[in-house]
Amino acid sequence: MTEIANAGPMDSSKTAPDFSNWSCPLPLVGYPSIVMGHGGGGKLGNELVEHLFLPAFRNAALENLGDAAVLELASGRLAMSTDSFVVQPLFFPGGSIGELAVNGTVNDLAVSGAEPKYLSASFILEEGFPLVQLAAIVASMAAAAATAGVQIVTGDTKVVERGHGDGCYINTAGIGVLRAGVHVGPHRAKAGDAILVSGTIGDHGMAIMSVREGLEFESQIRSDCAALNGLIAEVLESAGLAVHAMRDPTRGGLASTLNEIANSSGVGIEIDEASLPVRTEVQSACDLLGLDPVYVANEGKVVFFVAPEAAPQVLSVLRAHPLGRDAARIGHVTTQHPRMLVARTGLGANRVIPTQIGEQLPRIC
Numbered sequence: 013m014t015e016i017a018n019a020g021p022m023d024s025s026k027t028a029p030d031f032s033n034w035s036c037p038l039p040l041v042g043y044p045s046i047v048m049g050h051g052g053g054g055k056l057g058n059e060l061v062e063h064l065f066l067p068a069f070r071n072a073a074l075e076n077l078g079d080a081a082v083l084e085l086a087s088g089r090l091a092m093s094t095d096s097f098v099v100q101p102l103f104f105p106g107g108s109i110g111e112l113a114v115n116g117t118v119n120d121l122a123v124s125g126a127e128p129k130y131l132s133a134s135f136i137l138e139e140g141f142p143l144v145q146l147a148a149i150v151a152s153m154a155a156a157a158a159t160a161g162v163q164i165v166t167g168d169t170k171v172v173e174r175g176h177g178d179g180c181y182i183n184t185a186g187i188g189v190l191r192a193g194v195h196v197g198p199h200r201a202k203a204g205d206a207i208l209v210s211g212t213i214g215d216h217g218m219a220i221m222s223v224r225e226g227l228e229f230e231s232q233i234r235s236d237c238a239a240l241n242g243l244i245a246e247v248l249e250s251a252g253l254a255v256h257a258m259r260d261p262t263r264g265g266l267a268s269t270l271n272e273i274a275n276s277s278g279v280g281i282e283i284d285e286a287s288l289p290v291r292t293e294v295q296s297a298c299d300l301l302g303l304d305p306v307y308v309a310n311e312g313k314v315v316f317f318v319a320p321e322a323a324p325q326v327l328s329v330l331r332a333h334p335l336g337r338d339a340a341r342i343g344h345v346t347t348q349h350p351r352m353l354v355a356r357t358g359l360g361a362n363r364v365i366p367t368q369i370g371e372q373l374p375r376i377c
Contacts, residue, residue, distance in 0.1 A: 049370020053263030056370055077276065078197050079120035079259060082190060089190035091126035093117055096183045100375045102149065105219050106235030109182055110152035112311060112377060115239045116262065117186040118160045122241040123258040123314055125196045125248070126188030128160065133167040133184050138177030149180060160239035162186070194248060200256045201277035205345040206323035208316040210243065210330050211236065211338040212289040213266050217308035218297045220376045227300065229293040236312035243335045244314060250329045254322035259315050262377055264368065267306040269315055270353045271367040281353045283343030306355075307368060309376045317345065 049056040066074065073081040080093035097113045114131065121128040133153065137146065157164050171177075215236040222233045240260065248255060257277070261269035266288075274281045290298075290305050298305045312335065318326050323341060330336030353365045 047370070052368070052371025052374065053268050054368040054370050058367070076197055076199070077272075078124050080124035080126060080186075080188070082124065082197075091121050091124045091188045091190055092185065093120040093124070093188075094183065094185040095120065096181065097377060098178070098181050098375055099220065099377055100178065101220075101223055102145065102179055104223050104235055105232055106216075107237035107311075108149055108152045109180060110149035111156040111237050113182040113184045114153050114156035114160060114162070114164075115237055115311060116377065117184040118162060118239045118241055119260045119311075119314070121186050121188035122239075122244045123196075123260050124188070124190075125194035125258070126190050127245070128162045128186055128188040128241050131157065131162055131164045131184050131186045133164050133182065135167070135169045136177055136181040136183075137169065137171050138179050139171055139174040141177075141179050146180065149182075156239065160241055191248060193253070194255075196255055196257055198257055198259065198273045198276035201273050201279055201281075201317045201345050202256055202319075203279055203345050203347045204320050205256055205317045206320045206341055207270070207281065207283065207343040207345065208318065208323065208327060208330065208339060208341050209261075209266065209289065210240070210314045210316075210336045211312070212291050212294065213261070213310055213313060214290060214294045214298065214305035214308035215313075216311040217265070217373050217376050218294045218303075218305075221301060221303075221373060222297055225301070227297055229296060231291075231293050233291070233293050233297060236310055238312035238335055240312065240314050240335065243330070243333050246333060247316065247326055247329050251318060251322045251326050254319040255316060255326070256319070257317035261310050261313060261315055263309055264371060265305070265307040265309055266315065267304075267353060267365045268367055271365070273315075273317065274353055275351045277345075278350050280346040280349040280351070281343060282346055282348075282356065283353070284356045286356075286358055287340055287342045289338050289340045289342075303372050306365060307372050309373065311377065320344070 050060055073083055080091040083090040095116050097109050099109050099112060102109045117131055118128045219233045219235040257273055259269045270281050327339055327341060330339035354362050355365050357363055
């Protein structure tokens with residue numbers, strides 16, 4: 013996320029926000045209406061946060077811009093997160109919108125250093141949506157919550173007219189308890205940190221696209237949708253304060269996540285393309301569709317920024333866990349080229365990997 017010092021104020025005398033003082037370069041501010049790219053985890057979405065939501069809702073907990081807000085209470089620290097899920101199709105290889113809704117919020121809490129405890133679940137249903145499909149979604153949510161060790165304790169249901177809801181949308185919010193002594197966040201990456209990823213990238217986004225496009229490969233591409241709190245707990249127990257930052261690279265993929273951390277921490281990030289773990293079938297699907305796997309969404313992976321001396325130990329812990337068998341060390345943090353992500357290519361050259369304006373794949377979460 014970018015700095016907010018020049019964010020334009022809200023004009024309370026108008027029915028719409030005053031965009032005249034936006035500091036971002038044109039044409040990014042030239043959108044009078046919401047476009048799909050505003051939901052893609054790229055520059056357009058970042059602009060909404062920086063220039064609209066932050067000025068309106070500004071507070072210390074929100075300004076951290078982590079995956080969950082850390083709340084300081086007299087009795088301790090809590091983390092709270094919320095997310096909405098609009099994926100199409102609702103059922104896909106490796107999961108469904110129900111599992112996605114639970115695991116996505118659990119993971120946002122976990123990468124903030126919290127132990128997830130409670131979730132809410134709100135459904136927006138379209139008139140005519142088959143009850144048998146809703147029952148399957150609810151059952152998958154219950155199973156995912158049990159696996160993650162969380163409880164769904166409150167919720168809501170709304171129904172919209174036929175043709176106005178695309179079947180089923182789900183919003184979840186979650187609360188977790190921050191572990192004592194754990195302080196991680198996108199602003200805590202340090203020069204010299206090793207960057208680790210817990211497994212292969214691009215699996216979820218390409219599982220969705222393979223269904224949409226009718227692609228067939230020797231091995232079916234399956235979503236990596238999973239709750240990561242158990243894996244993260246083992247890493248924190250093993251490495252503790254050596255873990256400086258964690259993120260789950262969902263919308264916008266690995267590239268967007270690394271760019272956000274580089275910007276938040278004011279550091280440069282260098283990765284080695286040859287070290288990126290990508291399944292053969294995922295790479296083939298990306299090549300076929302003209303996509304770059306570093307921008308493709310994941311729903312069961314986590315990126316760790318750890319002190320270099322702790323990297324071998326953390327990598328060993330990851331590879332011993334069922335969800336981390338394909339973990340890899342992919343790069344490091346540097347003082348050079350601050351706020352930029354640079355990749356070393358197979359030809360020995362360097363290329364800058366920017367944050368995309370919108371997203372390659374809409375409606376993947």
